[in-house]
Amino acid sequence: GINAEYGVLADTVAPHGYTVPLDLGSRGSCQIGGNLATHAGGLRVLRYGQLRASVLGMRVVLPDGGVLDSMSHMRKDNTGYDLKQLFIGSEGTLGVITDVSLLLPQQPSSVNVAMFGCSSFEKVIQTYRLARQTMGEVVSACEFLDETCMRAVNDNLSLPSPFPDRHPFYFLVETSGSNQDHDMEKLEGYVARVFEEGGADDGVLATSKDQAAKLMALRENIAPALKQLGYNYKYDVSLPIKHMYSLVEKVVERAGESVVAVGYGHLGDNNLHLNVVTPSYSTELLALIEPYVYEEVARLRGSISAEHGLGLKKANYLRYSKDEGVISHMRMIKRLFDPNGILNPYKLLPWK
Numbered sequence: 001g002i003n004a005e006y007g008v009l010a011d012t013v014a015p016h017g018y019t020v021p022l023d024l025g026s027r028g029s030c031q032i033g034g035n036l037a038t039h040a041g042g043l044r045v046l047r048y049g050q051l052r053a054s055v056l057g058m059r060v061v062l063p064d065g066g067v068l069d070s071m072s073h074m075r076k077d078n079t080g081y082d083l084k085q086l087f088i089g090s091e092g093t094l095g096v097i098t099d100v101s102l103l104l105p106q107q108p109s110s111v112n113v114a115m116f117g118c119s120s121f122e123k124v125i126q127t128y129r130l131a132r133q134t135m136g137e138v139v140s141a142c143e144f145l146d147e148t149c150m151r152a153v154n155d156n157l158s159l160p161s162p163f164p165d166r167h168p169f170y171f172l173v174e175t176s177g178s179n180q181d182h183d184m185e186k187l188e189g190y191v192a193r194v195f196e197e198g199g200a201d202d203g204v205l206a207t208s209k210d211q212a213a214k215l216m217a218l219r220e221n222i223a224p225a226l227k228q229l230g231y232n233y234k235y236d237v238s239l240p241i242k243h244m245y246s247l248v249e250k251v252v253e254r255a256g257e258s259v260v261a262v263g264y265g266h267l268g269d270n271n272l273h274l275n276v277v278t279p280s281y282s283t284e285l286l287a288l289i290e291p292y293v294y295e296e297v298a299r300l301r302g303s304i305s306a307e308h309g310l311g312l313k314k315a316n317y318l319r320y321s322k323d324e325g326v327i328s329h330m331r332m333i334k335r336l337f338d339p340n341g342i343l344n345p346y347k348l349l350p351w352k
Helices: 006-016 032-038 121-135 147-157 180-196 209-220 222-227 241-255 283-289 292-299 315-320 324-337
Strands: 055-061 067-070 096-102 110-118 139-146 169-177 202-205 231-238 260-266 271-278
Touching: 006 032, 032 096, 110 121, 110 180, 110 209, 121 139, 121 169, 121 180, 121 241, 139 147, 139 209, 147 169, 147 222, 147 260, 169 180, 169 209, 180 202, 209 222, 222 260, 222 271, 231 283, 231 292, 241 260, 241 271, 241 283, 241 292, 271 283, 283 292, 292 315, 315 324
Parallel strands: none
Antiparallel strands: 055 067, 055 096, 110 169, 110 202, 139 169, 139 260, 231 271, 260 271
C-alpha cells in the first residue's frame, strides 16, 4: 500500500540489506505516495538519480473512479507510452497513487562524511568539483550552507559547529560504498588535495557513525533552525552552479541589509534553497522579491521549482519555467484525465 511512511519503509527493508533511493529531512513524517506525487528530491539525487528513475510500476485511481494499472517489477518495459510517469510530480491533479513498485538499491556498508569551511562560494565549487573528479564512483551527497545557516543551527537548535572559527561557507561531502578501507583511502586522499589546492581553510573528517550523523544533522536541520528566526519566504530553485549563490546576494541587494537572506542546498544537482527571513510577514517585502526571484531564475534558464513542486503558491508563476506551448499541452493532459477538474484544483497549472 502507498500509505507507507518513508521511515517505515526504510526500516522495513534495511534488515534485508536494502535502502530507499531517496533521503529527506522529513523522513520521519512523509509518505511514499506524497513523495511520488510531488517528485521529491532530497540529499542523494546525486547518487540514485531522480525518484522517477526508481519507479518500476504504479497503480492509480482516476477521477472517474477507474483504475489505471501499470504495475510491473521489470526494469525494462519498452511497450509504448510510459503512463506512470505522468503521475509522478503531478501533485495529485491527475489521479491518486495507491500502489507502487520501487527499485531498491543495496544498502551501503561504508558511509563516510567530511565537512569543510571555505572562504568563498567559488572555493565551495572548487572543492565540490574535486570531489566529483577524485571520488566520483562513491560520492553520494554534496551539500553547502552559508554562515548564517550554520549560526542558526548552532544557536537555535544547540547543534555545535565542528570548527573553532567561523567561515563564510561550508561544504559537506558524503561517500557511500561497499569497502570501508577503499572508501576511506579515497576520502583521505581527497581531503589532502583540498588543502593542497587551497579549496578550504579548515576541514573535519568524521571518524565514527555518530560523528558522521552529527555533521549531516547540521545540514538537515537548517529549515527548522531558520523557522525560529521569524517568517520565512522560501524558494526552491535550480540554477547553473556558478550562479547559485549570486541569487542570494542579489536578493540582499534588492531587499536591503536589514533582511536576512540565506542560501543552502544540493550542489550535486544545482538545487538552491533560498530563504528570506523577517520577524513577521510583510507584503511590501514580498512585492520586492516576487516575481523578482522567478525573473532572475528564468533569465539564467533555471527552474522555479527544483524539488518542492508548484502547489498553490507557485502555480501562477509556471510561465517563468515553461512556455505557453508546453503549458497548453499540460492543460490538455489535465482535461483528458480530469475533465471536471475535481482533483486538486488551482494547483500546478496557472489559474490567473
